[in-house]
Amino acid sequence: MxxxxxxxxxxxxxxxxxxxxxxxxxxxxxxxxxxxxxxxxxxxxxxxxxxxxxxxxxxxxxxxxxxxxxxxxxxxxxxxxxxxxxxxxxxxxxxxxxxxxxxxxxxxxxxxxxxxxxxxxxxxxxxxxxxxxxxxxxxxxxxxxxxxxxxxxxxxxxxxxxxxxxxxxxxxxxxxxxxxxxxxxxxxxxxxxxxxxxxxxxxxxxxxxxxxxxxxxxxxxxxxxxxxxxxxxxxxxxxxxxxxxxxxxxxxxxxxxxxxxxxxxxxxxxxxxxxxxxxxxxxxxxxxxxxxxxxxxxxxxxxxxxxxxxxxxxEPNLPPLHVYDDSSVTSLSNPSSVINVDQERRNLPKLPADIRGHLIESFHLSFVEAEFLTNRNMENYFIEVMECAHNLNPTVVWNWIKMHVIAHMVEYNLSSIEECYVSARDLAALLLLLHNNEINAETAHLTFTTAIQTRQHPDKIVEENNWKMISDKETVTKLCEDAIATLQCTDAKALSGYDADKPKSKASKQAIKRVIMLVRKNTNDKIHTGVAKDVTMKLLNYKRTS
Amino acid sequence: MSSTDILMKPLVSVLQMLRNRVISTEELLHRTYTRINETKSLNAFVSVVEKNDNLEFCIKDDRSSILKGIPFAVKDNFSTRNISTTCASNMLRNYVPTYSATVVKKLTDAGGTLMGKTNLDEFAMGVGTVDSIIGPTRNPWQYDFQHPNPDDWYIAGGSSGGSAVAVATGASYFALGSDTGGSVRLPASFCGVVGLKPTYGSLSRHGLISLVNSMDVPGILARCVDDVVFIYNILSGNDPRDSTTVQGKVEKVVIEENPSVKDLVVGIPKQYHGPDVSPEIIDCWKWAADIFSNNGAKVVEVSLPHTQYSIVCYHVLCCGEVASNMARYDGLQYGHRSDGGFTEEMYAKSRNEGFNESVRGRITAGNYFLLRRNYRKYYEKAQKVRRLIQTDIKKVFDKGSGKNSGVDVLLAPVTVSTAPQYKTFAQKTNSYRTVEHDIYTQSANMAGVPAISVPVRLSQAKLPISLQLLASNFNEGTLLRAAKFLENASSFQHPKFDF
Structure with a gap:
């Protein structure tokens, strides 16, 4: 030097x-x-x-x-x-x-x-x-x-x-x-x-x-x-x-x-x-x-x-540059000291076009979605999530990677997906909880952030924090029925505005909201509001028509 | 001078004396420094290493090394760590490398003592060692040490003239030169020492400042063939820093005391019988052919039909590579730098002041040959001719291709005459001198084959006449054996110069 x-x-x-x-x-x-x-x-x-x-x-x-x-x-x-x-x-x-x-x-x-x-x-x-x-x-x-x-x-x-x-x-x-x-x-x-x-x-x-x-x-x-x-x-x-x-x-x-x-x-x-x-x-x-x-x-x-x-x-100071192939390399005394083109060809990874094709074909991602994953070397992560949880919608998974995983990598200055604190397996578990309505989107996000901080499995996080929602239809129906009954007794006006023909009207929404609020109160906020909403609507519809 | 001048003894016997403590390394160095001083007027050295530095070094040395502190000299175009390396050019007047050339390092690692850097023609472009920033080097033969005449002396030959003179006078036991078109063999022949140009690629060029990369090769100058063999065995071999060096191991050369040439076929290239060759040299050549023949070798006439094109071909290739190699000397990182002006102006001025006329001339010619419109006409054609010359030589050495082939060594003159006088030589242009004196030496560089110059006898004017032997690639063993035979047969005497 x-x-x-x-x-x-x-x-x-x-x-x-x-x-x-x-x-x-x-x-x-x-x-x-x-x-x-x-x-x-x-x-x-x-x-x-x-x-x-x-x-x-x-x-x-x-x-x-x-x-x-x-x-x-x-x-x-x-x-x-x-x-x-x-x-x-x-x-x-x-x-x-x-x-x-x-x-x-x-x-x-x-x-x-x-x-x-x-x-x-x-x-x-x-x-x-x-x-x-x-x-x-x-x-x-x-x-x-x-x-x-x-x-x-x-x-x-x-x-x-x-x-x-x-x-x-x-x-x-x-x-x-x-x-x-x-x-x-x-x-x-x-x-x-x-x-x-x-x-x-x-x-x-x-x-x-x-x-x-x-x-x-x-x-x-x-x-x-x-x-x-x-x-x-x-x-x-x-x-x-x-x-x-x-x-x-x-x-x-x-x-x-x-x-x-x-x-x-x-x-x-x-x-x-x-x-x-x-x-x-x-x-x-x-x-x-x-x-x-x-x-x-x-x-x-x-x-x-x-x-x-x-x-x-x-250039007179450099002899001709030789590279070899499988057949010519055998004649050399020290084959490992040279470049074997055939060996290099075998060692080539899958190229972006093939990877995109695979993502589009197997998971029905759009070109843009497939390109997004490929350019970021994230296709294996995506595929692993999908393999762990077949039921998931690929676009939902893709969105989660795009929104949450990338944000996490940027925040923690991680250069490759391998360094991500949430493994594909864990993300799959988390998205399954979401998919099965055991948690809602908000809790899912909270769980993801907690997983990054504590490096714990999402199931465990949800379990320990008692974040699991009541989403089982039978239980939810029971809870909603109880709430409707209570409201009918205590505050009959609360439900009177509901119009089965116009479930999206302000008055209808107000009625549903009152039911949900009561259920949340009764369940200590453990109710899956999405499920409860559907059930309440059905119950109210039923009540009106009957 | 004492009658048994230890400085003129063969390397191998001095090593024996050092081993037996007949003499100490310190004593040897003192004597060598004295000799360098005595011969100062010959101008063989561009720079001499400080005595104290070397004494310190040799006291530290434990005598177990191969060279045991033996003094040697190096042409001033080999990089030497912390020792200025000028190429005898204004351009590198103040340049001090931070590393040593592989061949220099091998010698110092083997325990040799570097005495100094020897004179050359600027950037090794020349055949006389006259175009140098420190002035010309003088040939010790027929030189009046007591009353030196400023004009009346013989040239040392070049471009490794300083190395040849240092060896001839005992100022070093051996020296490194560089041989691109004959720059080791020519001064060796003029100064009556042995000069080996090894096979291209057998010695590393790493650290040798390039003249023509595809022909340059470090050469060894010594007073006898045995000493050349000894040093060659230290230096030859692969160097990972020079991609053009030989892959794998190089056989060590071993030569018998009185080698036989019975099994050899000696070729006499008929095209070398030029009209310009002096009759004395022709006569010596004939004598040598007879000696080989009389001792059982088969002597045959061979043809190298493209010899006549070698000069012009060499000129084009040499200038092209020179133009390219010299492009780095822009005064930015190292070397001479002129003040002021825009960048291009500064380049032009620095280069104009840094290079002598001969170097500038070759650069201009080289750039002309390399122009897109001229490349095919000159450079490409010269490359083709080079291939023909290579093929000529290859064919001659090829054992399996019938008539006019199967030769082991070629026997030829080194040059057309003995050392010319400075006053006649100085009248001719650098390029004319090159044409005249490199004519029989260039082919070996074009083909890459090893060649050696061996002093044989004295001319009437009491100047050394030498002959050249060539062998096929990496066949130094055969070459040096034939050289040793010729040396034995000729019993050339190294003179006692009257310092």
Whole structure:
């Protein structure tokens, strides 16, 4: 490791004097004329291709043993190699390769048994080598595809995945006030998977739907932590418009967008900007633009105005990267030391689409409900609740998870459902009590909160607190009859307003309420009011008609 | 100088003396420091490790180590922890690494004493050890130590000239150099020492500051083949920090005192009979072929048809990798940094001031070759030619492919002439000199095969003439055996320089 002092002196420098933010504004398209633009939009076919930079959640960096971790003190996770100290050499991190292979498999790619690394040259202060090690010509995975549901789940679309390449992330430049640039190399050399799609997406909505599906897959297979605010899932969008489907227009690249909402806005904005230019008789320039998070505009990036020549060349310090399969691995003396693609395929978990399908089919959840559970890794919890208590209505269970379980996890800052204080089994018991009218909704909520605090079984909580309600029909009928009789004797007017034809009238309700109040009083508040209400209504109806 | 100069003795016998306490490590170090001082005018060292630091180290050392405090030197492009590593360049004038190269660490771990860092052409780009920030290194042969003439001396050869001179004068028992196109073998031949360029991947490059990653290999310079073998056995093997090193174990090389060459087939590459080769060298070459033949080896003429393209191919590949490798020197994290200006301005200024003309020239050429529009025309083509040269050499060594093959070692000149005088050499451009002197050495780097330069006799001008042997990949055993045979046969005498 480089001593932090060395880096602080030499790297956290008040230098690069005069280095200005690399964005300048060129021309802003005014969003307020949206109405106008929408009218013209139909004549244009937008095409979007996406490049996703997903940070691999490996322990250490792609080519060095420095830790991969966010929010560490600046330049504290920098090995000699990451700082481009002369004489250091890259050593591939097998874990990154494994995760790229898994990702490739999940995206239906053909995994390349041999892939190569290249150097991509450009001078940028947060890229200390003066080049990025990437896979330009022979990436680890090629020719895949992904089926993704549109936002409401009504249609499933398909996008071709051109390739997945392993590459290094750059460091971070922080342009401070006072024209000083500070460099933090903690991120420099962290492994990225660049996932490149074919230009096949035709709207901002579809692009987001695709990205969400992709994101869900990466989360599910555990190859990327996906913290958007930390830049672990960044998107470059190539956007063009044309009048015919067969012809592509000049493409504009918008770089480095994080967050689905932003991506949606960028694509929407850029499509409109391009239409506006063309409609006004202009020509869309092939350029690289950046998204300005503050204004919501895309702006031309001055640095890249001149077309970069990256002067690619093979990385000479890394031998070809080999992965194996069941048949080729047998010839090796130490098969456990290599990546076996077949083994990785067998180890892949169920992917979100399958899980959603299962939830929809077996429990008749809606797409949105199924997606909700899947995205939060809660499907097993849900399924377990349902298995413990077959009678429960899946939507009721889903609602309980959505309302109460999630609220509890947020309150206790729990990151996964496994940490939840109320197990699926316990929730099932609780919901059964509710289902059987042994407790009402209010008590159910109270029991849930108590279960979180005391970690006791709901049955026990209800038992010990004597919260169980009188809901048995015979007993309730008896109690209600008694109450009606009492009222008739003591306060005959109380029931006189009840009208069997209009049970929802104010007077009828008032009458029912009086009965219930008395029953509650007589039972020390243990009556299940819902059941009592039904019974009372029936009794009163009977009395009137008889 | 005493008549039995212990500093000129073979490593193995000095180790014996240390073991038997005929001499102490301290005494050996004192003498070596004296020698470094005596030969200061040769300018072999960029920096010398403080005497007290080393004495402290060797007193702590318990003599049970393999190298028992034996002094050695390292070319100044190998990273050495807490010791400046300049690459003889203004760019790294004040650069002090925080780690040591694997090969250096292996030597110090084995108990060797690092005396200092030796001179080279800036970033190892050159064949003379003349393009250095500390000035040129001078060849001790025919050098007037008493009345040095500023112009009239012979060059040491390069780029590992400092290491060759340190070994030739007894300022070190052995030294590390780096060989990318001949940078160990050429100065070894000019200075009359043995210089081994091992198989690519048999020695770790971790910590060696890159010139051409796909050809660089740490090399060993010593005064006799046995010493080279001894050090090679310490250094060879896999290094997890260098992914291009050999996987698995490397066999230790064992050479007999008087090895036989009866079972060997010695190839004479006919394309190496260039018109520029001096008659003295041709004559020496013929003599050596006869010696092999007379001792039972089968000597055959072989063809390496793509030899003539090697120079231009090497030039393109070398410049491309140089352009890439030098991109890191932007003055931000380390190295020379100019003041002021915008970032790009600062880069440009720092690099312009930090690199000499020859380095800048190669960077410019390399970037040109790598441009998208030129890549296929130059870089890709050069890679293809490299493959042809590799195939040539592979075929020659391949035992199973019939005629013109099945050779164990190739016997060839190292270069076209003996060491030239500085005044003639200095008139030519760096690139011309490279073309002239690297012509017979580059092929080994292109193919990755091991090669060695062995001093054989003196020229009429009393300068060393050396010959080169090459073997197939990881066949150091055969190579060093043939080298030992040649050494025995030639009985080359290390001179007593008149310090």
């Amino acid at each position: 480089v001593p932090s002092l060395f880096m602080m002196q030499r790297c956290l420098f008040p230098g690069a004097i005069g280095c200005k933010p690399s964005f300048i504004l060129v021309k802003r398209y005014n969003c307020s004329s949206q109405k106008n633009a929408r009218l013209q939009d139909d004549r244009w076919i937008p095409t979007v291709g996406l490049e996703i930079h997903a940070q691999i959640n490996s322990q250490s960096k792609l080519f060095s043993s420095a830790k991969n971790q966010f929010m560490a003190p600046p330049n504290s996770l920098v090995s000699n190699f990451d700082a481009s100290i002369p004489g250091t050499l890259p050593v591939i991190n097998k874990e990154c390769v494994r995760k790229a292979v898994r990702t490739g498999l999940a995206l239906n790619c053909k995994i390349q048994k041999t892939s190569f690394f290249d150097r991509k040259h450009y001078f940028y202060s947060d890229m200390p080598q003066g080049y990025q090690i990437t896979q330009y010509k022979h990436p680890i995975a090629k020719n895949g595809y992904l089926h993704y549901p549109t936002a409401d789940g009504s249609v499933v679309k398909r996008v071709k995945i051109e390739q997945i390449q392993l590459e290094q992330d750059s460091g971070k430049s922080m342009h401070e006030e006072g024209q000083v640039t500070l460099i933090d190399l903690n991120r420099a050399g962290v492994g990225l998977m660049e996932i490149v799609t074919a230009p096949e997406v035709s709207s901002a909505g579809d692009a987001c739907a695709f990205l969400k599906e992709l994101y869900g897959i990466l989360m599910r297979i555990g190859t990327c932590d996906g913290k958007l605010a930390e830049g672990q899932f960044r998107v470059d969008a190539n956007i063009s418009i044309a009048q015919q489907k067969t012809k592509l227009g000049t493409r504009v690249e918008v770089k480095n967008i994080s967050g689905f909402k932003h991506i949606h806005n960028v694509i929407e904005y850029e499509i409109k900007r391009q239409i506006r230019i063309v409609e006004e008789g202009g020509i869309v320039e092939s350029e690289t633009r950046a998204f300005d998070y503050e204004t919501g505009f895309t702006v031309s990036m001055r640095d890249k105005e001149i077309k970069q020549d990256y002067r690619f060349m093979p």
